[in-house]
Amino acid sequence: MKIFLARPRGFCAGVNRAIAIVNKALERHGAPVFVLHEIVHNSHVIDELRTKGAVFVERLEDIPQGAVAIFSAHGVSPAVEEKAVKLGLRSIDATCPLVATVHRRVSRLNKIGYDVLVIGHKGHPEVEGTCGHATGNVHVVSTVEEVAEVVVADESMVGYVTQTTLSVDDTKDIFEAIHKRFPLSSAPERSDICYATTNRQHAVRKLAEKVDVVLVVGSKNSSNSNRLREVAQLQGTPAYLIDHAGEIASEWLAGVERVGITAGASAPEHLVTEVIQHLAGEEDVPVTELEGEEENIRFQIPDLDV
Ligand code: 0CM
Ligand code: SF4
Numbered sequence: 001m002k003i004f005l006a007r008p009r010g011f012c013a014g015v016n017r018a019i020a021i022v023n024k025a026l027e028r029h030g031a032p033v034f035v036l037h038e039i040v041h042n043s044h045v046i047d048e049l050r051t052k053g054a055v056f057v058e059r060l061e062d063i064p065q066g067a068v069a070i071f072s073a074h075g076v077s078p079a080v081e082e083k084a085v086k087l088g089l090r091s092i093d094a095t096c097p098l099v100a101t102v103h104r105r106v107s108r109l110n111k112i113g114y115d116v117l118v119i120g121h122k123g124h125p126e127v128e129g130t131c132g133h134a135t136g137n138v139h140v141v142s143t144v145e146e147v148a149e150v151v152v153a154d155e156s157m158v159g160y161v162t163q164t165t166l167s168v169d170d171t172k173d174i175f176e177a178i179h180k181r182f183p184l185s186s187a188p189e190r191s192d193i194c195y196a197t198t199n200r201q202h203a204v205r206k207l208a209e210k211v212d213v214v215l216v217v218g219s220k221n222s223s224n225s226n227r228l229r230e231v232a233q234l235q236g237t238p239a240y241l242i243d244h245a246g247e248i249a250s251e252w253l254a255g256v257e258r259v260g261i262t263a264g265a266s267a268p269e270h271l272v273t274e275v276i277q278h279l280a281g282e283e284d285v286p287v288t289e290l291e292g293e294e295e296n297i298r299f300q301i302p303d304l305d306v
Contacts, residue, residue, distance in 0.1 A: 077132015
């Protein structure tokens with residue numbers, strides 16, 4: 001067996017920053033600190049932070065008055081921020097700066113009178129937070145069919161934003177459908193799919209061309225990790241999303257000579273190392289990292305005096 005690794009893979013700048021914020025909040029304010037929603041969509045990250053004293057909740061009402069409340073990397077609506085103030089919580093915002101940029105674009109487009117189409121997955125926390133920043137009409141669309149059906153106030157005043165972790169290819173079809181349906185709209189054309197999502201999808205496509213099976217390390221609720229599995233599969237290579245090495249089924253590897261591994265933006269690198277060890281067992285298996293995009297993006301950790 002030979003193992004190939006995609007590059008880049010794993011943690012992005014927004015995930016590094018969000019996790020660092022929880023760690024710094026624990027140091028600065030002591031345990032417990034409360035986090036609204038999973039800080040990032042990875043069960044191992046959550047378990048580790050839980051052992052240090054982070055408490056993850058889905059409702060602000062479950063956080064005691066006066067406690068530190070951290071908003072996850074996926075972002076929240078202004079209504080949630082205001083409610084936290086009303087409940088007497090000390091809020092810290094770990095929203096990825098790239099998601100926050102999308103928030104600002106939604107309110108700017110609404111302010112100049114546009115209906116905003118949010119291209120994304122209904123029910124995903126990032127999409128809910130993004131829609132919450134609307135000050136006018138907003139519509140979530142996930143498919144080309146939904147673009148055909150959406151009802152807007154003025155067809156020449158339609159703008160759009162996207163969830164940051166979508167499939168670059170699927171989203172191109174939706175952009176096309178929007179431009180076809182609203183040809184008179186002069187809203188700025190751009191994708192908000194982030195650099196990390198784009199680079200990881202590009203890298204997994206390259207990996208899938210080279211191997212017999214692709215393993216994507218990531219949790220089941222991680223949108224960007226699911227997209228990596230789909231991209232590999234679309235290349236015609238069987239691909240599986242695994243939370244950890246223990247989920248690898250022996251039948252996936254039957255007759256397989258070359259295994260490709262990548263990891264979603266929220267999956268820690270130690271899980272990739274464990275997958276390699278699991279596959280290699282006692283054998284000396286060659287591991288090759290493919291060449292890929294160099295990533296130098298880092299986000300600052302804010303001051304956490306609350
Ligand atoms: O949005 P997604 O479900 O991919 O979230 P994640 O926590 O797996 O990845 C990082 C992010 C963001 C925002
Ligand atoms: Fe930010 Fe992109 Fe990472 Fe999401 S995947 S946290 S948008 S850098």
